[in-house]
Amino acid sequence: MIEIQDIYKSFGENEVLKGISAKFKPGKNNLIIGGSGSGKTTLLKCIVGLHEPTKGDILFDGENFTDMSFEQRVPIRTQIGMLFQNSALFDSMTVEENIMFPLNLFTEKTKEEKRERANFCLERVNLKGTNNLYPSELSGGMKKRVGIARAISMQPKYLFVDEPNSGLDPKTSILIDELINELTEEYQITTVIVTHDMNSVMGIGDNILFLHNGKKWWEGSNREIAHTDNKELNDFVFASKFMRAAKAKL
Amino acid sequence: MFHSLGKYILLLRLSFRKPEKFSVYWAEVMREMVSTGVGSLGIISIISVFIGAATTIQVAFQLSSPLVPRSIAGSIARDTNILEFSPTISSLVLAGRIGSSIASQIGTMRVTEQIDALEIMGVNAPGYLISPKIIAGVTMVPLLVIISITLGITGGYIACLLSGDVSPADYIAGVHDGFEGLTVRVALVKAVVFGFIITSICAYQGFYTSGGALEVGQSATKGVVYSCVMILFADLVITRLML
Numbered sequence: 015m016i017e018i019q020d021i022y023k024s025f026g027e028n029e030v031l032k033g034i035s036a037k038f039k040p041g042k043n044n045l046i047i048g049g050s051g052s053g054k055t056t057l058l059k060c061i062v063g064l065h066e067p068t069k070g071d072i073l074f075d076g077e078n079f080t081d082m083s084f085e086q087r088v089p090i091r092t093q094i095g096m097l098f099q100n101s102a103l104f105d106s107m108t109v110e111e112n113i114m115f116p117l118n119l120f121t122e123k124t125k126e127e128k129r130e131r132a133n134f135c136l137e138r139v140n141l142k143g144t145n146n147l148y149p150s151e152l153s154g155g156m157k158k159r160v161g162i163a164r165a166i167s168m169q170p171k172y173l174f175v176d177e178p179n180s181g182l183d184p185k186t187s188i189l190i191d192e193l194i195n196e197l198t199e200e201y202q203i204t205t206v207i208v209t210h211d212m213n214s215v216m217g218i219g220d221n222i223l224f225l226h227n228g229k230k231w232w233e234g235s236n237r238e239i240a241h242t243d244n245k246e247l248n249d250f251v252f253a254s255k256f257m258r259a260a261k262a263k264l
Numbered sequence: 265m266f267h268s269l270g271k272y273i274l275l276l277r278l279s280f281r282k283p284e285k286f287s288v289y290w291a292e293v294m295r296e297m298v299s300t301g302v303g304s305l306g307i308i309s310i311i312s313v314f315i316g317a318a319t320t321i322q323v324a325f326q327l328s329s330p331l332v333p334r335s336i337a338g339s340i341a342r343d344t345n346i347l348e349f350s351p352t353i354s355s356l357v358l359a360g361r362i363g364s365s366i367a368s369q370i371g372t373m374r375v376t377e378q379i380d381a382l383e384i385m386g387v388n389a390p391g392y393l394i395s396p397k398i399i400a401g402v403t404m405v406p407l408l409v410i411i412s413i414t415l416g417i418t419g420g421y422i423a424c425l426l427s428g429d430v431s432p433a434d435y436i437a438g439v440h441d442g443f444e445g446l447t448v449r450v451a452l453v454k455a456v457v458f459g460f461i462i463t464s465i466c467a468y469q470g471f472y473t474s475g476g477a478l479e480v481g482q483s484a485t486k487g488v489v490y491s492c493v494m495i496l497f498a499d500l501v502i503t504r505l506m507l
Contacts, residue, residue, distance in 0.1 A: 119285050
């Protein structure tokens with residue numbers, strides 16, 4: 015489980031996060047949603063250690079991540095998988111080399127074992143046979159799936175996903191959501207997803223955190239979201255005619 | 265300026281932390297050595313031969329007095345090649361070739377979140393990305409300078425053969441005459457320092473890139489310009505200290 019306690023983050027005079035606390039449970043899709051500039055990506059970057067919070071604590075299974083040095087964080091970091099908005103694949107490496115990269119650095123597996131694991135991960139994301147392709151030869155959806163394969167190569171306990179559906183067609187978006195959902199349930203991963211996509215919110219949002227102006231404005235599940243009377247959340251989730259029509263039918 | 269200098273020193277300190285796995289870093293060092301050394305061999309060879317030839321012809325032209333032995337052209341061409349042209353001009357060219365490539369490669373990795381991906385995995389990103397490039401720079405630039413010296417002197421010989429301004433025999437005699445090992449030591453010290461300057465400054469510029477494609481280009485330009493200025497400054501300091 016990941017617990018964030020009273021997180022504040024400022025960039026100069028600009029206070030982006032204002033005292034956010036939450037718990038992210040294993041085996042659940044924990045979604046962070048909110049409008050542009052609400053602080054969701056900053057919160058995600060604070061949790062994974064790319065930004066240091068100005069104040070507050072982040073606990074991974076009870077261990078205070080914020081107090082740790084770079085070396086002390088390494089064992090936790092090897093249990094973290096992350097899918098970036100633009101996949102962030104290493105473009106000088108093939109698909110297989112991308113997936114094997116963390117295995118090369120942090121495991122004592124033989125080359126054959128690492129290749130086997132890479133093949134397993136690729137099979138898991140339905141990309142069997144793409145081992146020798148370079149990221150530039152892949153479509154956006156394939157890059158996301160390779161990103162997921164790389165993220166799960168070390169069998170992570172925590173999976174962080176930044177805007178998994180951005181730039182994807184609706185069908186591929188749903189495939190990516192389903193894949194993340196399956197992996198979360200299958201391996202009981204604590205998954206934290208930052209998203210704008212309302213299909214993801216309604217489809218896989220086990221626990222949803224709505225941020226507004228850097229504060230936690232609402233927390234609940236996708237079942238509860240349709241019945242909330244929180245004005246800012248309603249304005250955000252049901253901004254489109256389609257979503258309003260869908261809500262009316264509920 | 266002091267803020268940037270502090271950031272640069274801290275980045276260098278991070279770059280030389282203990283590697284997560286030596287074998288992976290070693291493979292990177294080898295890859296960078298090939299890219300820096302073999303990749304630059306062509307341009308360095310062409311420049312060295314032409315500079316060596318031009319220097320010899322110009323020296324011969326300026327020392328046309330019957331009181332000065334013709335062989336002196338060989339001695340002067342040798343020393344200017346060893347002390348200045350091969351280490352300094354080659355390094356300025358290498359700053360353009362290797363430096364811009366380092367800054368843009370690391371800068372692109374920064375803006376496409378590849379460096380963030382490394383950090384999240386628990387990899388010491390400065391160590392993995394920068395230290396192999398610095399090691400390759402300080403080992404391969406001296407080798408390139410040695411090749412450049414050899415080719416520069418050879419270029420002078422070819423110029424003598426083709427132009428006839430100085431006879432090849434006089435030129436060879438001049439090259440042998442009064443040779444001091446110290447000049448080669450100075451050239452190698454310069455090469456090591458310049459290799460470090462090019463790789464570390466350009467890596468620093470790339471590592472702290474923020475924004476997009478435009479900023480990556482600006483980082484590469486800054487990296488090359490600052491490296492060139494620092495090479496010229498270090499050239500003066502080393503020359504003053506060692507000669």
